[in-house]
Amino acid sequence: MSDLLSIATIILAGIIQASLQLGLGGLVLLYHSSMGRHQRRKTRYLAKSYIWGAVAISFAMACTGAFLIQNYIDKAYRQEWMVVCIGMLIACAFVMLLGYFRDGRGTELWLPKSFSRFVTRRAKATNDNVEAFSLGMLSAFAEFPITLAIYFVVANCLLNVQFPLLAALLYALIVAMPMVVLKLCIKSGKNIIAAQKWRINNKRFVKIFSGSGFVVLALFIVAFWVM
Amino acid sequence: MGKKRITYEYTHDGIKESILRHAKALRLPEGWGEQVAERVAKATDKWIDDKDIVTEDDLQNFICKELEEISPDIAFAYRNHDKII
Numbered sequence: 001m002s003d004l005l006s007i008a009t010i011i012l013a014g015i016i017q018a019s020l021q022l023g024l025g026g027l028v029l030l031y032h033s034s035m036g037r038h039q040r041r042k043t044r045y046l047a048k049s050y051i052w053g054a055v056a057i058s059f060a061m062a063c064t065g066a067f068l069i070q071n072y073i074d075k076a077y078r079q080e081w082m083v084v085c086i087g088m089l090i091a092c093a094f095v096m097l098l099g100y101f102r103d104g105r106g107t108e109l110w111l112p113k114s115f116s117r118f119v120t121r122r123a124k125a126t127n128d129n130v131e132a133f134s135l136g137m138l139s140a141f142a143e144f145p146i147t148l149a150i151y152f153v154v155a156n157c158l159l160n161v162q163f164p165l166l167a168a169l170l171y172a173l174i175v176a177m178p179m180v181v182l183k184l185c186i187k188s189g190k191n192i193i194a195a196q197k198w199r200i201n202n203k204r205f206v207k208i209f210s211g212s213g214f215v216v217l218a219l220f221i222v223a224f225w226v227m
Numbered sequence: 228m229g230k231k232r233i234t235y236e237y238t239h240d241g242i243k244e245s246i247l248r249h250a251k252a253l254r255l256p257e258g259w260g261e262q263v264a265e266r267v268a269k270a271t272d273k274w275i276d277d278k279d280i281v282t283e284d285d286l287q288n289f290i291c292k293e294l295e296e297i298s299p300d301i302a303f304a305y306r307n308h309d310k311i312i
Binding site for chain 2: 021026033036104105106108109116120191192193200
C-alpha cells in the first residue's frame with residue numbers, strides 16, 4: 001500500500017468521523033450554556049479548549065491503535081482483521097441510517113438518556129478550560145462503539161505512512177473541522193440557534209452522508225487493502 | 228417500582244432568569260431580553276395563580292407559547308435546549 005493511498009484512507013475516515021454529531025452537539029450545548037452565563041471572551045476560550053480536547057482524544061486513540069496493532073496483531077493476520085473491520089463498517093452504516101438519531105424534532109442521539117443528561121449537565125456546569133477540554137475528550141470518546149472500526153482503519157494506515165504522527169494529526173484536525181466551522185460561524189456573528197436549526201433541518205442529510213460514508217470506506221478497503 | 232416524582236416550587240424570578248439566560252445565549256440586547264423575560268414571567272404568574280400543581284411540560288408549553296409571540300428564537304431555544312444531544 002502506497003503512502004498516497006494510506007493518506008487518502010485516513011482523510012476519508014476523518015471526514016466520516018467528522019460527520020458524527022456528538023462532538024458538535026456537545027459544543028452547541030457548551031456555547032448555549034456558556035453564552036448565557038459568561039463573557040464572550042471566556043466562552044471563546046471554553047470552546048477552544050473543548051475543540052482541543054476532541055483533537056487530543058482522536059489523535060491519542062489513532063496512535064494507541066497503531067501501537068496496539070504493531071505490537072499485538074501478527075502481520076500475517078492483519079488482512080483478516082481488516083475483513084472483520086469491513087463488517088463493522090457496514091454495521092455502522094446501518095446504525096447511522098436506522099438508529100443514530102432518535103425520532104422527534106430535536107437532534108437527540110442514540111446515547112442512553114442518562115449519559116446525554118450527564119453531558120448536558122457537565123456542559124452547563126463547565127466554567128474553566130480544563131473542564132471544557134475534558135468535556136471535549138469525553139464527547140469524542142463516547143462515540144467509541146461507532147468509531148472503533150474507523151480507529152482501526154486509521155491505525156492500520158498510520159503504520160504504512162512515512163510520517164505517522166503528522167498523518168494522525170491531520171486525521172484529528174479533520175475530525176474537529178465541523179467544530180472549527182461552528183466556532184468561526186459564531187465568531188462571525190451567527191447565533192447558536194441558527195446552527196441548531198441547521199442541524200435539525202439537515203438531520204436526514206447527515207444520516208445519509210455518514211451512512212453512505214461508512215459504506216464507501218468499506219468498499220475502499222475491499223478494493224485497496226483486501227483484494 | 229414507580230418512577231420517583233420530583234417537585235419544584237414555582238418562582239417568578241426562576242422563570243425570568245431562565246428566559247434571560249436563553250436571551251443572553253442568543254446575544255439579544257440585554258434590555259430587550261429583560262423586557263421579554265419580565266413580560267412572560269408575569270403572564271406565567273397569572274396563568275399559574277389558580278392552579279395548585281402543574282407539570283413541567285405544561286409550564287414549558289405555556290412559556291413557549293407566550294415566547295413564540297414575542298421572540299420565536301428564544302421560544303425555540305427554550306423548547307429545544309434539552310434536545311441537542
